[in-house]
Amino acid sequence: xxxxxxxGPGLVKPSETLSLICTVSGGSFxxxxxxxxxxxxxxxxxxxxxxxxxxxxxxxPALRGRVTISIDTSKNQFSLKLxxxxxxxxxxxxxxxxxxxxxxxxxxxxxxxxxxxxx
Amino acid sequence: xxxxxxxxxxxxxxxxxxxxxxxQASEDISNSLNWYQQKPGQAPKPLIHDASNLETGVxxxxxxxxxxxxxxxxISSLQPExxxxxxxxxxxxxxxxFGQGTKVEIK
Numbered sequence: 001x002x003x004x005x006x007x008g009p010g011l012v013k014p015s016e017t018l019s020l021i022c023t024v025s026g027g028s029f030x031x032x033x034x035x036x037x038x039x040x041x042x043x044x045x046x047x048x049x050x051x052x053x054x055x056x057x058x059x060x061p062a063l064r065g066r067v068t069i070s071i072d073t074s075k076n077q078f079s080l081k082l083x084x085x086x087x088x089x090x091x092x093x094x095x096x097x098x099x100x101x102x103x104x105x106x107x108x109x110x111x112x113x114x115x116x117x118x119x
Numbered sequence: 120x121x122x123x124x125x126x127x128x129x130x131x132x133x134x135x136x137x138x139x140x141x142x143q144a145s146e147d148i149s150n151s152l153n154w155y156q157q158k159p160g161q162a163p164k165p166l167i168h169d170a171s172n173l174e175t176g177v178x179x180x181x182x183x184x185x186x187x188x189x190x191x192x193x194i195s196s197l198q199p200e201x202x203x204x205x206x207x208x209x210x211x212x213x214x215x216x217f218g219q220g221t222k223v224e225i226k
Contacts, residue, residue, distance in 0.1 A: 045208075062120075106153075
């Protein structure tokens with residue numbers, strides 16, 4: 001059974017960089033796509049991007065080049081960095097795993113980490 | 120980006136009722152659609168992939184149909200534990216996009 005856990009600061013100042021790590025346990029880290037998805041309070045879901053176990057990435061253009069997702073296979077972790085944050089980036093950030101056998105179905109998720117952008 | 124529009128945004132129904140949620144894509148996405156259930160304070164849970172295929176362990180009262188631009192999610196007999204927000208998600212093109220969600224409550 002795969003388990004995923006987000007970690008990182010819960011409060012970030014405007015214009016600074018939001019950094020989160022997702023630690024994965026209980027399953028194979030290889031041959032999967034690892035994504036970050038966020039949900040502003042009371043709102044819907046937004047896919048931010050993915051990193052493949054090989055290190056290849058793809059990002060949502062809506063983030064306007066502010067996002068970097070990287071992977072450390074030796075630690076079974078992948079990370080999110082979102083630069084130049086504003087209040088609009090306040091959200092619950094989820095890490096999620098693509099099932100692999102079905103088209104982009106997120107079958108495992110972390111519990112979510114609330115990140116508030118405020119001075 | 121492909122826009123996904125769900126309707127209604129919320130609904131209230133009685134236990135045992137049949138509940139239907141619509142999801143419309145801004146362009147043809149074939150059957151590249153998934154459905155998720157999100158209960159308050161929890162991460163989304165996958166229910167249906169490829170528009171109509173039930174995930175393992177998901178009760179058979181849940182079903183999905185459709186292709187192209189118009190999709191339907193159905194709960195055949197609403198149960199108290201089905202209170203949640205339901206999201207569709209397309210994967211025909213990147214970026215992956217979700218509908219805005221449909222909140223289902225018990226009347």
